[in-house]
Amino acid sequence: MGRKRRGIPVHGWMNIDKPAGMSSAAVVGAVKRITNAQKVGHAGTLDPFATGVLPIALGEATKTVSYMMADTKGYRFTARWGQATNTDDIEGEITETSDHRPTEADILAALPGFIGQITQIPPAYSAIKINGERAYKLARKGDDVDIPAREVMIYDLTLSQLPDADHAVLDVTCGKGTYIRALARDLAKALGTCAHLVQLRRTRVGPFLEENAISLDKLEKLWQCPASFEDLLPITTPLDDIPAVAVAETQAIRVRHGNDVAVPNCADGIVCVTDGQTPLAIGTVEAGVFFPSRVFNL
Structure with missing residues (x-):
């Protein structure tokens, strides 16, 4: 006789606004605690320092996660010029510096070269498997991490803001498997400098949009009356196409x-x-x- 699953049957999708400093798995755990749902999963991992749209599947909706993973995604990111880190983001150690700072004209001229189908090498600190082991685990041990290049699709890449000479804010719409950390790293190289991400926010995953995302705090307040909760989306939400x-x-x-x-x-x-x-x-x-x-x- 099968073991009875703990929790209550809840089926559908939630559009959670992931806070900074929290892993995607921790967000899943928080949603499971708040809703007491029997089964919870997520579509499209976000790095702990990143924020934004994290689609959460509950119950039978977890059977549609693979369709969500293939959807187009949108991000806004801030690149810090002149400093490279071993993780390609703010959580790593500085490994390279440069005095060169690209101008607005330089950046605008370089962007078209990163639109369309491009080739990128994922960061060493990533979940890519190398001979059965996660790349980030090998990197933490100090091993050489040789990750094969892969082709990804960039549908749009635009310069949004230039807060100062050291930083640029860009918006990107991309396909499955794109690493934004690698995109910022490679863009910097094309501009004759180095860079790492200091901010990353996901603004869209398929039909899940930033403006409709709810915080965990809001979810906890609203879920006190599950019968009237209006932010639970149908399990077929990823199946629009x-x-x-x-x-x-x-x-x-x-x-x-x-x-x-x-x-x-x-x-x-x-x-x-x-x-x-x-x-x-x-x-x-x-x-x-x-x-x-x-x-x-x-």
Whole structure:
């Protein structure tokens, strides 16, 4: 007999505004404590010093996390020119300095070279696995960390502010797997200097926007009356771009048990099958047959 899961069944998404100095895992723990939800997860890790949008999945919504991870993301970051650190951010130790400070014209001229599909090497202090071990663990031990370059997509990169000669604030819209620390590092190199991040705020993850994010303090106050809580989003929130296909009740019963069903008028590809109101499963249609991969227990 399976072990009974502790907590209450809560299903949906929350748009949490992660505070600085807190890990993404710690935010998950706080949400779990506040809501007493049986299952909680997050989509898209933020570094502890970073703030902003952290989508949190509760209950059956955790089965859609992978779809959220692939969504476009937006960030605002502040680069500090003239100082490089071993972590490429404010939490590391200074490893290099430069007296050169790029002008506004220099920065604007360099930005187009970082828009589109670019190649970047993730920071040594990252969660990338090298021979089965996290890169940051190897870096902390003083081992040489050789991370292969990867291609990432930068949709937009703009200069927002120049507070002073040492700092620049930029906004970026990017695809999956982009490291903003690496972007700032490489931009600085292209400008003939070095840099590290002193601020990083995520402004968007797919449909989750900065202006709709709520703090943990606000969540704690609002959750005192869960029945009236209006910030819990549907479990299908990350599935806006995935077609929904309604099936009859007899087919719905089969889908709930993980069985395939005929959907003759549906094109091949990934779809979300519903009974007309409730999402039943995500899966793939092949030759008019739906094969469920993730079944929702709602």
